[in-house]
Amino acid sequence: MSIARLRNAVSALTRLVERQGNREDAVLEPAREILSSLIAxxxxxxxxxxxxxxxxxxxYLLHCDPLERFSLVSFVWGPGQRTPVHDHLIWGLVGMLRGEEEAVAYTPRTDRMGLEAGPARRLRPGMVDxxxxxxxxxxxVANALADRPSISIHLYGGNIGTMRRHGFDPATGTARPFVSGYSADMVPNLWAA
Known part of the structure; x- marks a missing residue:
């Protein structure tokens, strides 16, 4: 194992936000290329x-830019695990490293209360959404595999673990605030051998 790939991605992302700022329209596509290279x-x-x-x-937090312009996070899903319906409020990219995930987008219903689920999208290793x-x-988002864990690498345009976001009841559309936090109090040493 070599942490160099993660260190190189963090360096490239730092240079990107230094040049372009953190606006979605300026960084989303170049950041997608960086994440794609990492999860390859x-x-x-x-x-x-x-x-x-x-x-x-x-x-798990892998890195957060000191100015909180971006964060890299590994999401580790046990068999059958899933998130509640939630939002992000910032741009984000999800890159599949191991296993498979299934994501379902929701939109507000126009004819009545609640949220409407779109079609499920499956992510396999190397794919970015x-x-x-x-x-x-x-x-x-859910682990699409019933018999083993899946791991995705998420890149967000801010410190996602500290942001006040929303979980939703899909039947009513009612939002409740939450802060996700992180599953560990440490981050990887980017300068390890």
């Missing part, structure tokens, strides 16, 4: 940030 290899994620929990999915207030920001 599965030899860099330290084991503590790939550990699953039998009861709850895990959200985007979420944002401009593209569609409300969704649920």
């Amino acid at each position: 290899y599965d030899d860099w994620l330290p084991e503590p940030f790939a550990a699953h929990d039998p009861k709850h999915y895990r959200q 985007a979420v944002s207030p401009m593209l569609g920001d409300i969704h649920t």
